[in-house]
Amino acid sequence: MALVDIQVPDIGDFDEVAVIELLVKPGDVVKAEQSLITVESDKASMEIPSSQAGIVKELKVKLGDKVKQGSVIVVIEGQGAQAATPAIAPASAPAPAAAPASAPAAAAPVAAPLAVGPVGIIDIRVPDIGDFKDVAVIELLAKPGDAIKVEQSLITVESDKASMEIPSSTAGVLKELKVKIGDKINIGDVIALMEGAAAAAAPAAAPSPAPAAQPAVAALSSASAPVASAPAVPAHQPGAATAGLPHASPSVRKFARELGVPLAEVKGNGPKGRITNEDVQNFTRAVMAGAVQTQAQAAKAPAGGGDGAGLGLIPWPKVDFAKFGPIERKEMSRIKKISGANLLRNAVMIPAVTNHDDADITDLEAFRVSTNKDNEKSGIKVTMLAFLIKACVAALKKFPEFNSSLDGDALVYKNYWHIGFAADTPNGLMVPVIKDADKKGILQISQEMSELAKKARDGKLSPAEMSGATFTISSLGGIGGRYFTPIINAPEVAILGVCKSTMEPVWNGKEFVPRLMLPLSLTWDHRVIDGAAAARFNAYLGQILGDFRRVLL
């Protein structure tokens, strides 16, 4: 029996795609056309079928490997046939769509999606989508009037082996969609008319239309920024030939991954049961509201724990804001999306209460200023936050339940004191962690804080530098404000919010004296902590900040 290498066939404008699923194993008997692996880019997922029947002798790829046209993926002991012609390859390779007359030859091997129609109107065409013919339009991702960016997906198409999004080759305003759901399209078909923002610099005049000419390939380069903790979500199987795999387009699966949504548990309400963006959003809302539990949550839920079902929340209001005035829609950053989902869960699931108090930091501030003067040469600047971290460790030691976490019906007390601090970054809120703050002095804490804050702003924090906190401080002291109600960073059970200190008249029993007062806002989980303990915690914190020598006691 001949051994045959099964190779990746022509997969269109996709240069390198990641293997996300192995559908067979050595020893399996496979039929011709049976899918062997699933690959995925940020715009498409597709299954690579076997070109012939036989027995799988060896898998040449593993999960995460990058493959491209011609890569050998499986060795098959064939049943007679010798050729390793990819089964999904048509008899002849599809001819690329007509390139714009003026496009340089170098741009031709892949798609030629760009053509200029009458006065500034640009035809957006289907680029090279590999060996796929007559693929069905299953989703329209934009509508006339929408402002479109280069690479923004316009439609999703689906064959029985793949679903992929067709991006726009140019920025502009969408004038007309030339396809509707259910239409069958092929390489070179016009799918939309775009009034191009860059119409004046259209390819006729531009000798280097590279970004427009290879939309799918260019999009791949931005594909590999997975959420570190995101669970792998299996690719969908159009037509549901393989039982149990969720049926969703690549962008929906990416969105689900970013939110950590287990796609297999989401009910699809799109055509043929396909999961839409809205389904993922509704699932997330239902989970956040406690109306639905994921299987992972259910497995972890304490015996007898309520699932919050029956909250009966009304749907999120849908408003066409454009009816009331001009609007601009901007995608939120990845960090904002992830932290938003966490904040929502924490806000909804924790019965949180906030106590406000003031600490007299007049003497501490004088000490801080003189410390900075003494240390001018060292380059280390001490801010009030470093003292607060140290003071909080002392308070956490005195009130250990503030340094605990809920685990089902038990409390886990931690004998380490790792303090997180909220850092404002251009991409959103990050919470780096000062590990073992109890063992560190103010100068070391200050130095680590400024290093971690810089890393946060530069987007260079590692997951390890953001994990393990037992308590968090959110300081707006450098900005302003009086009090606020911070949201607990689960699974912690309390968080301290700090605002800007101000000089205030304080009654000392005989007279009003000017004192520098620091506003504190302590939010705590009422399942673990009660109001009296919270008031004591704040009072003790105030005493320490009022006389820092107490830290030593």
Ligand code: CAO
């Ligand atoms: N009262 C008065 N002044 C204060 C103060 C306070 N409580 N806290 C800090 N300041 C002063 C500092 O002394 C510094 O003054 P100078 O410029 O005169 O030296 C100035 O404010 C700026 O401080 P900073 O913000 O650079 O340093 P920090 O150690 O206080 O904070 C960091 C560091 C990373 C926490 C901060 O930059 C930051 O990102 N804060 C925002 C956190 C946030 O967004 N929280 C909200 C979360 S909920 O959405």
